[in-house]
Amino acid sequence: MHRYQSYGLLFLSDIELPELSPAGPDALPEDGSVRIHRRAIELPAGVRDLPTWTAFGPEGVRFWWQTVGAFEVCDGGRTILVDPAPDVSDDLIAFPLLGPVLSECLRRCGYFVLHASAVDLDGQGIVLMADKGTGKSSSSAALLRAGARLLADDLVAIDPATGLIWPGFGQVKLAQENLSHQLPGQDWQARPQVHEQIDKVRVMVPELLARAPIPAARLCLLSRGRGEIPELSPLALQDRISAVLDFSYAVRFGKDGMTGDLAARHFQGAVMLARSVPLRRLELPCGIDRLDTLAPALRRDLDTQSEDRSE
Structure with missing residues (x-):
């Protein structure tokens, strides 16, 4: 095997x-x-x-x-x-x-699973949650080019008891039209398409995968912006709980996947994460060519005291 x-x-x-x-x-x-x-x-x-x-x-x-x-x-x-x-x-x-x-x-197996991307930025876990087409994978790729290491793209697994994000596998999925901008060198290998209905290209970055679990430091709810630099703002606790639930992978299966003890543990995990990890609304800069401003903005935010952490 x-x-x-x-x-x-x-x-x-x-x-x-x-x-x-x-x-x-x-x-x-x-x-x-x-x-x-x-x-x-x-x-x-x-x-x-x-x-x-x-x-x-x-x-x-x-x-x-x-x-x-x-x-x-x-x-x-x-x-x-x-x-x-x-x-x-x-x-x-x-x-x-x-x-x-x-x-x-x-x-x-006990993880809280988000439909998101996550990177290790200077030893701190950054989770990027967004609707399809907002720029989640492109943003994580920009952070990798700025020195971050990949934790996961698509499936982010967090232990809700410890807040640790466990590394997944060294692959990101990028839109075909963004490849020329996103691929910085020969270490990023685009794989061939295997089905006509799959609209993203799998890009292998095994050398950039984090080697150990990293504590979650920020949950970021992405939206498209109109400015030249990213804008970050905190959310109230109730909005944080809603965002974590909305971007949990299990909600993709509808109410059938949310019954019994599994559903109860899922909600408890969402509340634990929303209370223990600061969540920011992150308005992305306008244009993929401006995503290089994302890492400095997140580093500045990480350097500030988190005023939205709740007991």
């Missing part, structure tokens, strides 16, 4: 996942591992005729994408089963596997 290390977990996988960092033979204890197996998955009648389908249950969650196949997360997040559609490559399987499927694995 392939052995990988990501999000503080050891992954033992039947499927090759070059996005993840290889794990040495003694990297982590195998009794705390997540196992990824190719197995047949039973689905209800008619489901395989649908474009997509998701079902949550007390024992786990099952996913179906007609263009990729079926997936199941079970054993408290410690097992992921993959039942690929005919002639589907491992490269295409990785898109849902390292996205919504992995998000449920991490959530069931």
